[in-house]
């Protein structure tokens with residue numbers, strides 16, 4: 357469990373993180389979202405002991421990072437994939453870390469396979485790695501000690517679409533096995549696809565937090581159909597509630613439940629979630645309204 361409580365970080369007179377509170381339960385992926393300079397990296401750096409809090413606390417399983425024995429076997433960290441030793445090969449870098457952690461060399465092959473770095477790639481010097489390869493290597497480092505918490509700052513940066521899909525699957529599996537993931541990203545669609553919970557931060561303050569349902573709320577579906585009557589009859593028969601909305605219907609269920617009910621001969625002209633465009637829309641609306649002197653908290657944890 358990651359617990360950030362009333363955390364504040366000042367740099368001189370600048371308040372980078374302002375009384376931030378959130379937690380990340382086990383078996384979940386928490387997406388940490390915010391515009392450039394919002395304070396995400398600062399919170400993550402404090403969590404892993406690279407920066408000191410001005411006040412408040414940031415703990416993992418009830419302890420500050422520096423108080424955790426063998427932290428690398430409990431917490432996997434990827435903060436800056438470009439900050440890896442350029443002159444070593446990927447395999448050498450992992451082998452050194454494995455040695456320091458007292459892990460068998462076979463663990464290096466396991467994590468290389470887990471992150472999809474091919475043997476010939478692992479033998480190349482890191483300076484020749486693409487950003488996507490560095491991200492994979494950084495994640496291999498994070499996974500090396502088989503931790504049950506992952507703290508990842510922008511891990512999808514530089515990954516191609518297949519890489520992003522791969523990372524999504526890896527993190528979902530990790531959480532399904534009971535792991536706790538805190539992941540920051542600018543790629544909202546990706547975070548929306550992988551995370552169970554979201555924390556939105558702006559100018560150092562929490563703007564909203566909650567599960568997808570809590571934040572994106574409206575699960576109704578808007579449908580325009582021609583002719584409409586047979587569809588409303590089918591909806592009634594299925595026990596679904598609906599209301600007329602403009603030239604269409606607002607139906608009290610998810611889109612995937614509606615498709616099988618559409619009678620033969622009815623043409624669906626439009627079918628979409630009734631709420632706006634999802635997380636990206638929410639993010640842009642909330643951050644557009646960001647004021648340092650107002651705190652908007654959506655559904656809370």
Ligand SMILES: Nc1ncnc2c1ncn2[C@@H]1O[C@H](COP(=O)(O)OP(=O)(O)OP(=O)(O)O)[C@@H](O)[C@H]1O
Nearest residue numbers: 367370371372390391392393394395396397398399
């Ligand atoms: N060492 C530092 N000294 C002074 N100010 C800092 C320092 N580190 C961060 N800041 C400031 O704190 C604020 C938050 O920065 P932070 O890097 O945490 O944001 P972020 O949300 O991670 O942004 P990005 O998405 O661009 O990485 C910014 O205004 C930044 O300029």
